[in-house]
Amino acid sequence: MMRLAMMLFHDSGVSNEIGLWIFLSVGVVALFGVFVPLVSWIESRRREREAYYRSETLRRVAEASGEGAKATLELLWEENRQKQMHTREGLKIGGLINMGVGLGLLPFLKMLLPGQAVFLCGLIPLMIGIAMLVYVYVLAAPVVDNRSIR
Numbered sequence: 001m002m003r004l005a006m007m008l009f010h011d012s013g014v015s016n017e018i019g020l021w022i023f024l025s026v027g028v029v030a031l032f033g034v035f036v037p038l039v040s041w042i043e044s045r046r047r048e049r050e051a052y053y054r055s056e057t058l059r060r061v062a063e064a065s066g067e068g069a070k071a072t073l074e075l076l077w078e079e080n081r082q083k084q085m086h087t088r089e090g091l092k093i094g095g096l097i098n099m100g101v102g103l104g105l106l107p108f109l110k111m112l113l114p115g116q117a118v119f120l121c122g123l124i125p126l127m128i129g130i131a132m133l134v135y136v137y138v139l140a141a142p143v144v145d146n147r148s149i150r
Contacts, residue, residue: 003019058072058075058076061075077145081143081144081145084143085143088136088140088143091132091133091135091136092132092133092136094129094132095128095129095130095131095132095133095136096129096133097129098125098126098128098129098132099125099126099129099130099133100129101122101125101126101129102122102123102124102125102126102127102128102129103122103126104122105119105121105122105125106119106122106123106126107119108122109121109122
C-alpha cells in the first residue's frame with residue numbers, strides 16, 4: 001500500500017512519508033468505522049440474549065409452584081446483592097488505582113519540571129481516588145441481605 005502511495009505522490013513534490021499517513025488513515029477508519037461498532041453490536045446482542053434467557057428461566061421457576069416463587073425472589077435478591085458488591089469492589093479498585101496514579105505523578109512531575117508547581121496536577125487523580133473510597137466506605141448505603149426481611 002505504501003508503495004502504491006509512493007508511486008502516486010512521489011513526483012508531485014509531496015513528502016515521502018505520505019504513504020505512512022495514508023496507511024494510518026485507512027487503519028483508523030477500519031478500527032473506528034468497522035471493528036468498534038461491530039464489537040459493540042455483538043456485545044449488545046449477547047446481553048440481550050442473556051437477559052431473555054434469564055427472564056424465561058425466572059418465569060418458569062416462578063410458575064412451577066409456591067416454593068418456586070420464593071426461590072425466584074431469593075435468587076433475585078442474591079443477584080441484586082452480588083451486583084451491589086461487584087459495584088463496590090469496582091469503586092474500591094478504581095479509587096486505589098487513582099490514588100496510586102496521583103501519588104506516582106507527584107514526584108514524577110516534580111522531577112520533570114523542578115521549580116514549578118506542575119507537580120500539583122498529581123493531586124487531581126489522588127483526590128478523585130480519595131473521593132471514591134470515601135463514598136464506598138462512608139457515604140454509600142450498606143449492602144442489605146434481604147433474606148432476613150421475609
